[in-house]
Amino acid sequence: xxxxxxxxxxxxxxxxxxxxxxxxxTWTGTFTVNGDSPEPRPALLVLKQDGDKLTGTAGPNADxxxxxxxxxxxxxxxxxxxxxxxxxxxxxxVLNGDEITGDIQRDREGEHQTAKLAVKRxx
Numbered sequence: 001x002x003x004x005x006x007x008x009x010x011x012x013x014x015x016x017x018x019x020x021x022x023x024x025x026t027w028t029g030t031f032t033v034n035g036d037s038p039e040p041r042p043a044l045l046v047l048k049q050d051g052d053k054l055t056g057t058a059g060p061n062a063d064x065x066x067x068x069x070x071x072x073x074x075x076x077x078x079x080x081x082x083x084x085x086x087x088x089x090x091x092x093x094v095l096n097g098d099e100i101t102g103d104i105q106r107d108r109e110g111e112h113q114t115a116k117l118a119v120k121r122x123x
Contacts, residue, residue: 090106
């Protein structure tokens with residue numbers, strides 16, 4: 001009986017962890033470009049997680065969304081790419097409950113640019 005209770009608790013705990021790590025949802029916040037323009041700008045992510053695959057869109061607002069490509073999530077680490085004109089923005093993020101934070105990089109016109117992203121899940 002003790003073993004069955006332990007196994008049941010372990011399965012319940014594992015399922016709670018898996019549900020808590022789901023990135024599916026609408027996320028809003030800011031991204032801040034490192035360098036010349038430190039003013040935060042709006043950010044909106046609409047994400048759909050299916051196992052370790054992540055799809056959806058990203059952009060500054062609902063009117064300007066771009067498809068996510070090569071999206072993955074594993075152990076709370078999120079990576080994906082978004083085409084931005086002739087460059088590719090590469091996201092390396094961390095999911096922590098109802099917050100996602102991390103870095104964005106791209107090479108544009110021979111210049112390497114970086115930014116910080118901080119978004120929260122909308123309820």
